[in-house]
Amino acid sequence: xxxxxxxxxxxxxxxxxxxxxxxxxxxxxxxxxxxxxxxxxxxxxxxxxxxxxxxxxxxxxxxxxxxxxxxxxxxxxxxxxxxxxxxxxxxxxxxxxxxxxxxxxxxxxxxxxxxxxxxxxxxxxxxxxxxxxxxxxxxxxxxxxxxxxxxxxxxxxxxxxxxxxxxxxxxxxxxxxxxxxxxxxxxxxxxxxxxxxxxxxxxxxxxxxxxxxxxxxxxxxxxxxxxxxxxxxxxxxxxxxxxxxxxxxxxxxxxxxxxxxxxxxxxxxxxxxxxxxxxxxxxxxxxxxxxxxxxxxxxxxxxxxxxxxxxxxxxxxxxxxxxxxxxxxxxxxxxxxxxxx
Amino acid sequence: xxxxxxxxxxxxxxxxxxxxxxxxxxxxxxxxxxxxxxxxxxxxxxxxxxxxxxxxxxxxxxxxxxxxxxxxxxxxxxxxxxxxxxxxxxxxxxxxxxxxxxxxxxxxxxxxxxxxxxxxxxxxxxxxxxxxxxxxxxxxxxxxxxxxxxxxxxxxxxxxxxxxxxxxxxxxxxxxxxxxxxxxxxxxxxxxxxxxxxxxxxxxxxxxxxxxxxxxxxxxxxxxxxxxxxxxxxxxxxxxxxxxxxxxxxxxxxxxxxxxxxxxxxxxxxxxxxxxxxxxxxxxxxxxxxxxxxxxxxxxxxxxxxxxxxxxxxxxxxxxxxxxxxxxxxxxxxxxxxxxxxxxxxxxxxxxxxxxxxxxxxxxxxxxxxxxxxxxxxxxxxxxxxxxxxxxxxxxxxxxxxxxxxxxxxxxxxxxxxxxxxxxxxxxxxxxxxxxxxxxxxxxxxxxxxxxxxxxxxxxxxxxxxxxxxxxxxxxxxxxxxxxxxxxxxxxxxxxxxxxxxxxxxxxxxx
Numbered sequence: 001x002x003x004x005x006x007x008x009x010x011x012x013x014x015x016x017x018x019x020x021x022x023x024x025x026x027x028x029x030x031x032x033x034x035x036x037x038x039x040x041x042x043x044x045x046x047x048x049x050x051x052x053x054x055x056x057x058x059x060x061x062x063x064x065x066x067x068x069x070x071x072x073x074x075x076x077x078x079x080x081x082x083x084x085x086x087x088x089x090x091x092x093x094x095x096x097x098x099x100x101x102x103x104x105x106x107x108x109x110x111x112x113x114x115x116x117x118x119x120x121x122x123x124x125x126x127x128x129x130x131x132x133x134x135x136x137x138x139x140x141x142x143x144x145x146x147x148x149x150x151x152x153x154x155x156x157x158x159x160x161x162x163x164x165x166x167x168x169x170x171x172x173x174x175x176x177x178x179x180x181x182x183x184x185x186x187x188x189x190x191x192x193x194x195x196x197x198x199x200x201x202x203x204x205x206x207x208x209x210x211x212x213x214x215x216x217x218x219x220x221x222x223x224x225x226x227x228x229x230x231x232x233x234x235x236x237x238x239x240x241x242x243x244x245x246x247x248x249x250x251x252x253x254x255x256x257x258x259x260x261x262x263x264x265x266x267x268x269x270x271x272x273x274x275x276x277x278x279x280x281x282x283x284x285x286x287x288x289x290x291x292x293x294x295x296x297x298x299x300x301x302x303x304x305x306x307x308x309x310x311x312x313x314x315x316x317x318x319x320x321x322x323x324x325x326x327x328x329x330x331x332x333x334x335x336x337x338x339x340x341x
Numbered sequence: 342x343x344x345x346x347x348x349x350x351x352x353x354x355x356x357x358x359x360x361x362x363x364x365x366x367x368x369x370x371x372x373x374x375x376x377x378x379x380x381x382x383x384x385x386x387x388x389x390x391x392x393x394x395x396x397x398x399x400x401x402x403x404x405x406x407x408x409x410x411x412x413x414x415x416x417x418x419x420x421x422x423x424x425x426x427x428x429x430x431x432x433x434x435x436x437x438x439x440x441x442x443x444x445x446x447x448x449x450x451x452x453x454x455x456x457x458x459x460x461x462x463x464x465x466x467x468x469x470x471x472x473x474x475x476x477x478x479x480x481x482x483x484x485x486x487x488x489x490x491x492x493x494x495x496x497x498x499x500x501x502x503x504x505x506x507x508x509x510x511x512x513x514x515x516x517x518x519x520x521x522x523x524x525x526x527x528x529x530x531x532x533x534x535x536x537x538x539x540x541x542x543x544x545x546x547x548x549x550x551x552x553x554x555x556x557x558x559x560x561x562x563x564x565x566x567x568x569x570x571x572x573x574x575x576x577x578x579x580x581x582x583x584x585x586x587x588x589x590x591x592x593x594x595x596x597x598x599x600x601x602x603x604x605x606x607x608x609x610x611x612x613x614x615x616x617x618x619x620x621x622x623x624x625x626x627x628x629x630x631x632x633x634x635x636x637x638x639x640x641x642x643x644x645x646x647x648x649x650x651x652x653x654x655x656x657x658x659x660x661x662x663x664x665x666x667x668x669x670x671x672x673x674x675x676x677x678x679x680x681x682x683x684x685x686x687x688x689x690x691x692x693x694x695x696x697x698x699x700x701x702x703x704x705x706x707x708x709x710x711x712x713x714x715x716x717x718x719x720x721x722x723x724x725x726x727x728x729x730x731x732x733x734x735x736x737x738x739x740x741x742x743x744x745x746x747x748x749x750x751x752x753x754x755x756x757x758x759x760x761x762x763x764x765x766x767x768x769x770x771x772x773x774x775x776x777x778x779x780x781x782x783x784x785x786x787x788x789x790x791x792x793x794x795x796x797x798x799x800x801x802x803x804x805x806x807x808x809x810x811x812x813x814x815x816x817x818x819x820x821x822x823x824x825x826x827x828x829x830x831x832x833x834x835x836x837x838x839x840x841x842x843x844x845x846x847x848x849x850x851x852x
Contacts, residue, residue, distance in 0.1 A: 211709050211719040218706055221695035228654060228686055228693075229707040229763065230678035289697075 051308035072303035073192035074251040079277040081247025085240035088219045094150040095248035097157035099267025102252030104165040107262035111173025132245025136238030182257030204292040276327040348411030350375045356405035365391040367565035378542045380552040383562035398422040428503025438488035443469040493524035512543045606630035609802040615660035628802040635817035643826035652677035652684040681770035693760035696749040701730035733762040773804040810842040
């Protein structure tokens with residue numbers, strides 16, 4: 001959000017033929033860009049205020065803030081990972097299944113095969129690497145549609161998960177060292193929060209500050225121009241799928257560590273919230289562009305809503321309806337920012 | 342008692358069409374009678390397409406009048422053009438490939454129906470077969486999918502569509518492009534046959550031999566004006582070429598090439614037998630340090646395809662590419678970049694620029710590595726990027742208030758300059774400019790010529806592709822000519838003239 005943020009504010013009419021239409025357009029641009037850039041932040045603030053007023057004893061407390069952060073941590077990790085391929089206009093629909101596979105494999109290897117937990121963890125990460133590289137190869141090198149390929153890959157990964165877990169919940173035999181990763185605390189916050197923050201910062205530097213990130217945005221903007229500029233677009237697109245799959249594997253490890261167990265098919269629940277958060281995030285800071293700071297806000301926003309609505313003791317179906325509606329509105333708002341350009 | 346003569350089918354008077362910075366049509370006028378075949382010729386950019394677009398209702402004139410059958414006609418929409426009996430076969434085929442021939446011919450004309458709703462395929466086929474027979478194209482099966490037909494047959498289908506709509510005037514925009522000789526013969530028979538039934542035909546072509554084979558009258562356009570309209574019999578090839586190029590006018594002054602020519606250094610790029618069947622056939626040429634080599638040819642002659650093959654942007658061709666005498670293998674633009682060959686592509690919107698990126702980010706994209714704070718640290722320093730972008734902006738005279746503005750908001754000419762700026766600091770040895778002056782105003786063009794010249798003087802090799810021959814004559818010390826995917830000629834030094842280029846591009850080498 002450093003240099004990019006200046007972008008929408010100094011829109012100027014087309015040089016040369018600066019007609020009235022251009023000026024009006026620039027004016028509209030400025031207006032809609034303000035709405036688009038700060039709308040979500042305002043809504044976020046209003047939401048926190050509203051919940052605090054409704055539940056003054058339970059909502060605005062340190063304990064609640066900590067629990068929201070802990071719950072948001074895995075969501076942030078996958079959403080931040082997902083931001084990377086989305087920047088290049090590539091979808092990944094397999095990371096939910098990847099979460100389940102990585103977690104299942106790590107637990108089964110320690111509990112049934114008596115592997116050291118560190119080794120099991122490395123195997124889980126290795127599976128993420130392999131799955132991401134496979135999807136990436138099929139999409140970037142063989143030209144498959146990322147939508148279909150990762151949808152199919154998701155099915156394959158669920159199948160692999162069942163090979164490990166036999167579709168059963170596994171409680172026994174999870175090492176304490178492994179459990180500590182998900183349950184331990186550091187400086188008063190759950191380890192997962194620190195891990196999520198670390199990953200978000202790394203991916204922010206990658207996308208916003210590094211050469212690779214610049215190339216990724218260029219690929220998203222115009223792959224042919226990027227390619228003719230000497231950008232190795234296939235390799236970089238493959239990298240995007242590897243990053244999201246690795247993030248999913250990390251989340252699989254954290255969730256099973258926290259629960260000290262592996263429950264079949266846990267990951268799929270993260271699919272929609274992650275997409276929701278990334279698209280919400282594309283409505284802040286740099287309207288119409290996926291970016292990590294935006295994704296962070298998106299995840300926290302959804303986390304606050306989830307907790308707040310639960311505290312109001314609303315029915316699950318209401319929570320679902322509200323979350324769905326918010327996603328639709330957010331996507332429309334971010335598209336508004338995009339159309340104005 | 343004298344019967345008044347029937348008014349001409351189409352009269353165009355004083356048509357003016359302005360685009361920003363360009364006068365596309367400058368009081369153009371034309372007359373065509375029923376049953377006539379009119380050959381419309383002129384260089385690229387002479388105004389032919391604009392005239393056709395106006396007749397088709399795709400764009401509207403700023404001034405002037407169109408009379409159809411003696412009545413003033415206001416062609417606001419393509420639909421209105423169809424109502425007036427005007428039919429168009431554009432260069433790009435506009436048929437629906439996954440429908441059958443019959444379905445395409447009658448598309449939008451109301452298919453015959455059974456019970457008011459069901460498509461009556463049998464009647465549809467019979468109707469279309471009759472139209473095709475009338476055209477003398479009975480070898481086309483109305484049931485065939487259009488996607489399975491040859492280009493020639495697809496054009497026939499488009500013509501048949503005009504006939505089915507009872508067209509009185511048929512406009513064919515380069516209908517013979519990419520057809521074989523036999524196919525062209527069939528096309529000519531069809532067109533002559535139509536003329537005999539009273540249909541008027543405007544036939545746009547770059548092949549002058551066609552003009553003499555089959556047109557009744559010729560109209561020549563140059564710089565938006567209709568400079569000549571006369572019966573074909575009054576002309577010969579030489580006089581027609583002279584009218585097309587306007588060689589009676591004083592040619593723009595040739596730049597001082599003496600410096601460049603004497604400085605020609607070692608050979609940098611050599612291309613040997615580059616072939617991609619059906620696209621580029623056995624092309625060989627070389628270019629030396631300090632040289633400005635032009636590639637002349639009409640749109641579709643394979644120029645762009647050739648240079649894209651050289652930089653590895655498409656499939657790998659047969660043949661060899663050598664840099665400084667060493668064979669190099671180029672699989673992708675990034676390989677070509679590494680070997681010091683860069684392409685500044687023709688279409689800036691789709692290939693040159695990332696429209697949502699700022700001016701700075703576009704300019705630094707190919708050279709981003711050079712902004713690392715330290716060699717192993719791939720985090721570009723924005724401050725240094727800005728300095729470089731600012732420098733290029735003032736050097737090329739790019740008009741923008743802020744280098745952080747998205748390129749999308751710049752005018753076309755400025756966008757093109759950004760694309761040029763991208764590559765100038767790339768440290769490459771061979772620069773290929775594909776139509777770099779497209780859409781750039783006069784001063785901007787001079788800037789581009791000066792840039793290419795400076796690159797050459799600095800010991801780089803420059804390849805300059807252009808459809809504007811005067812440009813090549815002015816800028817290049819050597820020009821190779823492409824036609825139908827082949828190199829058909831090479832002109833050096835004083836031989837490079839507008840006249841010579843036109844002859845080699847338009848006229849059969851054998852003729």
